[in-house]
Amino acid sequence: MAMDVLFLSRLQFGLTIGFHYIYPPLSIGLGLMLVLMEGAWLKTKNPVYHQMARFWTKVFALTFALGVATGIVMEFEFGTNWATYSRFVGDVFGSALAAEGIFAFFLESGFLAVLLFGWDKVGRKTHFFATCMVCLGAHFSAVWIVVANSWMQTPAGYHIVGEGLHARAEVTDFWAMVFNPSFTERLFHTICGAWSAGAFLVVSVSAWYLLKKKHVDFARLSLKISLVVALIASLLQGLSGHISAQGVAKNQPVKLAAFEGLYETTSNAPLMVIGWVDEKNSKTHGIEIPYLLSFLADNNFHSTVAGLNQFPPQDRPPVASSFFFFHGMVGIGCALIGVSLLGCFYAWKKKLVEKRWLLWLLVFSVLGPELANQLGWFAAEVGRQPWIVWHELRTPQGLSAVVKANAVLASLILFTFIYFLLFAVFIYLLNDKIQHGPHEDDLIPSGKLALPDELTEHKNHDL
Amino acid sequence: MTFDLNTIWFILVGVLFTGYAMLDGFDLGIGALHLFTKKDEERRVLLNSIGPVWDGNEVWLVTAGGALFAAFPNVYATVFSGFYLAFYLLLASLIFRAVAIEFRSKQPMFWWRQMWDIGFAGGSILSSLLLGVALGNIAQGVPVDERGEFAGTFLGLLQPYPLLVGITTVALFMMHGAIYGVMKTEGELHDKIRRWAMNAIIFFVICAATTTMATLLYIPHIAARVRDNPWLFSIVLANMLAIANIPREFHRGKDWLAFLSSCATIITLMLLFGLNQYPYMVYSLPNPENSLTIHNAASSSRTLETMLIIAGIGVPIVIAYTVCIYWIFRGKVKIDRMSY
Incomplete structure (x- = not known):
């Protein structure tokens, strides 16, 4: 029960x-x-x-x-x-x-x-x-x-x-x-995510008006402001994400190992760009970029990154879902940088209104920050398991007794x-x-x- | 009674809940009265009388809950997990109340508005009732085991005395809301609400008298407290004078003084409740030794101290701009295109 x-x-x-x-x-x-x-x-x-x-x-x-x-x-x-x-x-x-x-x-x-x-x-x-x-x-x-x-x-x-x-x-x-050690970087990252959510909503609606040729003056001006905010927010999001991940590497290494699906403690650790985790056989499959994880975690291509095997099984978070949430978030975050860069570039060239494919892309871009914000929180909280308070209280212990x-x-x-x-x-x-x-x-x-x-x-x- | 940190926080949490009752009380009361008028225009006026302020008023409950969590975590944990289903029903009704205000006038269809009107009124009445039932249970005492956990059941919360307090709360908020409505409206609707207000006062006085008798007859630990401290009757007297003053101010055409009298009614009631309760936060029945008090349920004194500084900085600022905002929106409600 x-x-x-x-x-x-x-x-x-x-x-x-x-x-x-x-x-x-x-x-x-x-x-x-x-x-x-x-x-x-x-x-x-x-x-x-x-x-x-x-x-x-x-x-x-x-x-x-x-x-x-x-x-x-x-x-x-x-x-x-x-x-x-x-x-x-x-x-x-x-x-x-x-x-x-x-x-x-x-x-x-x-x-x-x-x-x-x-x-x-x-x-x-x-x-x-x-x-x-x-x-x-x-x-x-x-x-x-x-x-x-x-x-x-x-x-x-x-x-x-x-x-x-x-x-x-x-x-x-x-x-x-x-x-506390993770507060500033996590706040920075959360706020950037929120700015993205707001900016891309304005981007999306404005692009849709332009496609439908409605409220054109309104839409052009809205798009201009919101694209700039979207670009700044998504770039800062990348930066704050990087700082946060370095914090996780330092403060919660087992969580980083789960995010990356890294089982063996490795020096010159590669970064998994896309892939999946086979939890049964403790293996992660996918496309890797050599050395990059070591570099991102510690600014050094040769640093050692702790793997999951270094931690007792009862202290590890669920690996496959952490990996999926984290990579989903990072992937969407990178895509948003790309989309807002493209948008700003064509807006600057004054060719945005002609590029209907790009306007359509901008219309759907609103889903990006929404998904990434959710996935990011899932990653942060699932990656914290099995603890409700890190190394102090386990999640099942926190329940209401009655x-x-x-x-x-x-x-x-x-x-x-x-x-x-x-x-x-x-x-x-x-x-x-x-x-x-x-x-x-x-x-x-x-x-x-x-x-x-x-x-x-x-x-x-x-x- | 010594004014240690725990007592100060007992008072502060009480002040926050009283602030909530005084402010969101009229929102809930307006909601409870909403269906009494059939005209769309009048319903909109009612909604918009609370339109700019209900949100901020609900924050008093959020902050009171946060303060309880921070200052008396054991009370927060025991009561919230113990009153589990009741609190989820309260949340559901507060949600319906909130979104009904927001959604109602966004579409012109009759069924749409009728649906959200029912949500608004139902949510408001149920919220008031459940808040009152919760208060009634705390006043009566609930079973607490030796670990400090709630030992009762959901149905055990629905005994006659708490239900009576619940109905009295609905009546109180109806009265308070109607008086607020009188202050914020004009013309035909104004006269109509004034009649409602008089009926609501009668309804409330009957409920309050019944509750007082029931308390003295059936709640022995409160009755004993009153017997030992007869001066408590002066607060009862002040409470009755405040109620009696409402029709008098109506008669003199000072609607806002009638509203202040209604606020004073709520303050004196909460004061009585607090004085009867102190130093217990959750009185345990039938084992008073398991009760949660302001001492065995509190946070560390360092946290109480820090929080006092936070409250000392925050609360005056909050009160200052709340007064400014009420001032900006003073006067009778006018419907314009920004309205709900």
């Missing part, structure tokens, strides 16, 4: 966190895009930027609402399904979560009101300030949740008090806990059903907003936003 609760709880956590993680990256990325769009409007006074900000605000609202609705489930789920884990990490994880509430969620949701409903109620600068605060709040939430998650990967700044069931981690050094399998099954069925429904409605409404497109009225800012230059201009026209 214990096995069943474990399996069901993990499945449910995977489902709920995976579904939740569709939305926050979009909010972070679109938040940044909104700041850029509105900032460009304030600077250039070009009304198309205003129209862009208004249009994407509506999409932002949709992703934000789903992010909040599915996020509250996550906060409850630690306590409901992982009570022993919650007792163990309360001192650490709880403080990060509470800080997230106070510093991030309040900021985000409070100023969201002004961003969404305040267009005609406050002046331009106040509105822009609100947009910046929403964007900042979204980024802060990433900071605190990555603090908590990184601590599970590379715990620091704590000691263990008590024994057995009553053992728990107590913070001894708050800042060492926050800036929760039975049938209860978990009930909640799992309920939430699978709810989430499918929500996803269907989300896609339906997103599509609806995209079909509607930007509002023509938004080319003329109204209310307090219009003051003072547009008003005087209109008066002159009347004369």
Whole structure:
């Protein structure tokens, strides 16, 4: 029975966190895009930027609402399904979560009101300030949740008090806990992934308008900004990924070995570009580039990289799935760099609109960051197994003692059903907003936003 | 009562939950009243009266949960795993409430709007009820074993007293929401909601009186606390005065003072609950020695200290901009193209 609760709880956590993680990256990325769009409007006074900000605000609202609705489930789920884990990490994880509430969620949701409903109620600068605060709040939430998650990967700044069931981690050094060894690089990597998600969504919709020859001025300008952000984000994503992987090599070598399907400890280790793992025979097949893994892990072509065989079997993560998730993420990440480079190149040559194949590619590019973000988290979390807190608490030990399998099954069925429904409605409404497109009225800012230059201009026209 | 860190955190967690009840309480109340009007236009006004603020209000629950996790991890773990199915139902209803607000007015079809209206109202009522039932169980006491784990069942949570507290919570939020609605609307709808508000007040007063009697009769540890500290009745008195003040302010045309009175009602109720509960966080029945208290369920004092600094920096900023935002959206609701 214990096995069943474990399996069901993990499945449910995977489902709920995976579904939740569709939305926050979009909010972070679109938040940044909104700041850029509105900032460009304030600077250039070009009304198309205003129209862009208004249009994407509506999409932002949709992703934000789903992010909040599915996020509250996550906060409850630690306590409901992982009570022993919650007792163990309360001192650490709880403080990060509470800080997230106070510093991030309040900021985000409070100023969201002004961003969404305040267009005609406050002046331009106040509105822009609100947009910046929403964007900042979204980024802060990433900071605190990555603090908590990184601590599970590379715990620091704590000691263990008590024994057995009553053992728990107590913070001894708050800042060492926050800036635990993997925090900065993982935060960098997560944020870049979120920027990609936001930028490629704008890229995709704009490319689709260009293909359909709708809202052409709007689409051209949107595409220009979003392609630049997409390129920067995907390049930084590569860099941050590299730094993260070096961190994994140093802090969690068995995880890197699983990512690469490396069984034997090897010097001059090759990098597996594409392949599959035969877990039964402890072998990995595929195309290799010699020396590259050693170089990437340690900046030296001849370094020794630890293989899985060096670690006891009960301390190894599942190899085939870790390998698959990690390589999937890296592959998509590289493809996104290629796509955004191509897009920027043709946009710079002013030939993008003629290249219909490329526009189609850009339309579908939106799936890239979505998949890569999911796969990346799967890799990070599956690669952490069998630990829930690295080398301190094993995943099965973290379960709630009193929760039975049938209860978990009930909640799992309920939430699978709810989430499918929500996803269907989300896609339906997103599509609806995209079909509607930007509002023509938004080319003329109204209310307090219009003051003072547009008003005087209109008066002159009347004369 | 000594003001050690644990007591301060007991108060702070209480303040966060009270803030949640006071703010999201009117959102849930508006939701509970939503189906009483049939006109689409009026339903939109109701929705948009909470439109800009409900999101931020729900964050109080998230932060209260986070603070409970951080300050009293054993309480968080025991209650959340113990009330497993009840909390998943609460989550499901909060989700339906949230997305219904977002989705409802995005399409003009009658069936679409009707579906989300039911989701909005159902989600709001069920959330209020379940929150109240959870509170009622904590007040009554739940079985806790010697490991500090919940030892009851899901059906065991649905006893008469917690259910009564649940219904009282629905009534309280309906009253609070109606008074908020009076403040935010004008014209015909305004008069209509004022009538609802008067009915909701009567409904709440009946529920509250029943709950008070039931508490004194059937919850011995709280009754004993009240007997030993008769001054607690002054809070009950303040609570009754706050309720009585609501119709008076309506009569004087000061709707926002009526709303503040309703807030005071909630604050005094939560204060009573907290004072009756202290220092227990989860009172164990029938074995009080297994109870979780603010001492045996807390985090390390270093964490409580760090968190106090975090709260000290964060909370004043939060309150400052929350007040600004409510100020920006003050006044009666006007439907425009940005509205829900």
